Amino acid sequence: MDRDVAIGRYIASLRDQADIKQNELAKKLPWSAAVLSRIESGERSLADDELEIVLNGIGTPEALKVKEVLSRKWDVLPEAALGDPDADLLWEAEQAAQQVHALAERPDVKQFYERRLVRYQEELISAAALVANKRYRAAFIGTIAVGKSTAICRAEGLEISTSKGMPKAVLETGAGGITICEVHLRRGPSYGLIVEPCTDDEIRRHVSEFANFLLNPTQPTQQQDDGDGETGSPGISREVERALRNMTGLRRKRAEKKPDGTIVPAVDEARVLASTISDAKALSVEILARMELHKRYRRDMWHSSESGKAPLEWLQDLFERVNNGRHGEFMLPKRIELVIPNAVLGDESVSVTLVDTQGIDDIAERADLEQHFDDVHTVVVLCTVFNEAPATAVRQLLTRAKEGGVRTLESHVAILALPRPGEALAMKDNGYPAQSASEGYDLKAEEVQLKLHPLGLSNLALTFFNSAEDEPGLLRAFILDRIEAVREWQRKSLREIINGANALLENYEKAQAREVMMAAAQSLTTWMDNNAKITTIPNKHVHESLLAAVRSAHARTVYAAVVRDGDWYNLNYAHQISYGARRIATSIIEPKLNAFKVIATNLLQDEQYADAHDLVQQTMRAAELGFDNLVRKVQLVGQSIYADEMCADIDFWRDCYKEWGCGSGYRDRINEHNRKWFEEAHLGAADARVLELVKENWEEAMVEIRQLLTQD
Template identity: 45%
Template sequence: MANEEVLSPVELGRHLMQVRERSGIKQAELAKRVSLSPAVLSRIESGDRPVTLDEVQDILTQLATPEAAELSKALQRAWQVLPRPPLDHPDQDLLWEAEEVARELVTLRDKPDTPHAFERRLSEYIDELGRGAAMLLKREHQVAFIGSIGVGKSTAICKMTSLEVAKEDGTMTPVLEVGGGGITVCEVHLRTGPGFGLIVEPKGDDELRQDVLDLADSILKGAPAPDEDGPNGQESQGISKEVARALRNMANLAVQRPKGADGKRTTVDPAKQLAQQFPTQREFVVEVLSRMELHRRDKRDIWYDSASGKSPKAWLRDTFAAINNGRSPDFTLPRRIEVVVPEKLLQVADLSVRFIDTKGIDRNAAREDIECHFDDPHTLAVLCSPFNNAPAAETRLLLERAKDAGVRTLDTNAALLVLPRPTEALAMKDDATSAPVESAEEGYELKGEQIALALEPLGLQTLGVAFYNANEDPAGAAQDYLLERLTRARAAFRTRIREASASAQALLRNHGEARVLAVLRDAGETLHTWAAQNSAVPVVQGHVQESLMAQIQVAYASTVRAAVRREGEWSALSYSHHIGYGARRLAVMALEKPVEQFTGHCKLMAATPRYAEAADLLAQAERVLTVSYEELLRKVQLMGQTVFKNALKADPMLWQVCMDEWGQGPGYKTRVAAHNRDWFNNEARKKLEHELQALIAREWTRALANVTALLEPLE
């Protein structure tokens, strides 16, 4: 068998069993037909016994179903260029077509007399087919729910996935802990697995100690001084309330509210009482860490046991709440919690889908843990918004930043999910007549029109929008919407590989014709000219730190202080993330317009009859520049993150002077921003920015060279 050396007996056996079961033939009956004992056939299906080609073909012939014929065909294929897809991959035929084209391209490329420019075109098509195949082969997708604190993400996720459990009064409550917002201590992932369980990725000791330092500050300091944290001292503490709650529970310092003899409740704060015994920060932190008994908190996963006496989902709800609130003595503070359930979260065949409940946005929407989802083609970023102000300010900001960073896949990899509360849709009125709507669906339709108008300045008026009232709307509607968005993303992968295959086949058909060669040279001269005229990177006004400085101004003062304490690296305010974003934005400002101009130039030429035979060259050149440009943006972002992060860590004086500003009265953020600005304006940092600009220039030169390498050399 051609693929005996790469096909595992387990994969083949499992697939044979599935094909047999779907054919309706019992194992014993099939064993009689193929002259194998039931025990041998059972071992083949379990993967315990290797199977020969003759045995497989005999089995498939006896099954005699279309699925058996498809499997027989798949087993005859010898994959040489592209990776072999799993036997149950639904795009076997499409990938095989790409493999056959890639094989022809390799054969032609490897001929010793192949001209260099033509060899480059062949190699580029091979690489493009490989990239397209990799996108299609990966069937693990994520759906990341993003929105402000209290918008209702967790409730919506549990409602649409049936992760609910009945309360004593018969009403259903979500498995994930919900409330008025600010409940979940970390990012939560939900996925399918072998049973009901929780897997915890813990925070490291250093991270935990920094969190306890933040808690100590909020307790030892007491109420903020007027204007130190904002108007009238009303801003929140640097540590989030959910983290503070978990730390207090871990150290047995939860706030108590007992009833007095008069029936009124009083507030007792053991942490403040402890602060009276240990008044210095160091003493207080050591005492709190000691009370946590971290050496006992070494458990990383827990699985449902029927001996608990609870139903699986009730156990999952209670155990999640205990870990999330720091009430489980076996678990430390989590960085991430994975909720594992045995059923599918989304009823979609052939894909593995993980749901991500991101931490709610509290003023700082531009966070690394959120913005990373916009750049992953296998992640659907679902922006959750309240009904009345949809699209929410956080949604618009994130979409605008993604556009500014050069993200080009928002139409397929982002979506808006509006979460109305009861009666909100029915309160809508027609703008023209002021007449109230007659149904929630009509209210949704009117709000959808308003959303499209609001997103039009961003060029995203066609962004996918859905409405889901978790209290009243059927869960199936939300499931269907997410399924449609994932199907759309998969279709884009297929389109990509089909277009590459079709263009490559056109090249293979016509590469030897003299008339075609003449047209290619003519088109190539035009593209050479464009590349020469656009070789210099346009000068733009801006600096890498602009995003960071803007976020410092909108963040809580205590958030800025917490980031300063961590030398600029905190989930709520990451210096390196914003500098990397700023570097990428500068590259977009300089090069997005030339890339768009090149795309338009290629499309215009391809539509001209004179260049009809060069259409595949022009399409390939357009794709090559786009891919090179996207790679340029990733490199620039990585360099901005890495180089400046190292420079920041190497300068303890910056952090010390910023720390010293705390407690000095109003204007803390302004003073820290001034120190940061001075740091970036230093000649050493200006040199780093010059190096970044040099990288952009080098990578642009390389991107253009990737294009011109496809062209016949100028005489």
């Protein structure tokens, strides 16, 4: 943004905060209201003395500080935005970074200090970037029909009054399985909808699988003891199938009873078409032709008064048509963005996007859900039915995140229980019903804490929200509170680095401080000499996560993954293998990281090492960063195992494909193929690759820490 525009807008915001009208301020200044308007729009620049006149006219402490803020010279970090509530903290980081850089550039600086100074500068830049970034997400994750969409619309006032009393949500809701893709709600210039469409390859694959299903419908078989009733469509999701039918006009028509008593039988127009075309490719071509993809060019649409509808009614209607494939100008969506002109959650200081993820309808361990746990600017809101809180899917996701080495669960994750009317009052205490909803919530909170205790997460943030009865502000305040917890986590990290850098600068010339640092460094180095090396062989395997997912998934989900060579959003082989690799890395390295932190914490609690505390904290951060980088690198190795070898194994997928329709035990047979691929055909090569990478990267992390500790 142009500097004059930024200054003008900030002056306008300061004037609004002071509750001074533009005309009132102009009377205090040597200019007219028209000139002041040009200043606030950025059309007219201000000399330093003119700026001071305007700021003195406003007169608030914030206004009087602006000149000092604008005089700051930023050399290392990007300049903080005017009005950034963290501007002073970022300026502290800039000042520390300037001094650190200046000292590191001196030719007489010893290598021990130079290495630490260079690392401090890198840490300051990285941590300051997190604090300066004011874009956050709140990702709502839960099972289908849990009420995520309704809660989001209720919190944001995205509701339309109806004659039935209960308002209608702008996001289409129902009994689950409604939304075709992930939906993002964010602020923009006006009310609008933006679609990220499926690629041509993705559309062709959806159509091909739909055609194959129409030509080869799964015949109902006798329900087997293991629950592998192989009925229904094993291919595309019901949401995508519904959209394809609407886009092509190949709908299902229900049986209809006429006034004369005759019954018109039900008909499936897609199956009628399939009965006339026996070749799958030809049927796919016909379906694609009926979709008229050349007409589906639009990627966004914005409300105007010409629509004849109120903004929310227009947005609700548009979303419903796009979501169901009934809008002739939009392609099949991969992601939908709803745009509103006001600040999401009502907070102007941050930019928040609410993410309504696709509901969990089989297994919870999906890549599109678990990726949110690694985003340091995302609050993960795990939604659960009140009576089941925390639901099995919630506990599964938390367990996997913990086993996968996610270290930010307490600051970045929250549980949202969504009770329906009457459920809180049905709670009992020693046999007596709760006397109020609040008491019912308290009783349920105790249950939630007990269930989370085995995971070490009994203090996880928790709230209850009844979308039919509770005030929307309650949910807004909770989400904003969790975002503030993330922001404070980021600020705390930056403050620690600033304090450490300043301590190093202060102690640079002190011989006594150097002696204390040498003693502390010796303690940490001794531990590393005796314990840092990896000697244990993991008792887990890369493919264990995949085997567990196949065992718990519905047979149709497994089949859908098999026919896509493992690339199915509900059961993705690459994601399961990558998680298995990450879990192995965590199981090996996390105990060593924790042991190292115990030694470091003991030094931090000992006052005789006060002059070395910044060194100890810096090595702890280096160890934690090394751990975080390691588990993510290992995760990529897991993905490459699938992409480079497993996906290309035509014989493996052909053998798996043949197992469908062979009776009971389908999932067990698929898992036997999976197990043999890893353990027999490739002789545990995946485990060996992961272990080798873990050793290599942990040794590199230890080398970096030793360099910080070496007193040369």
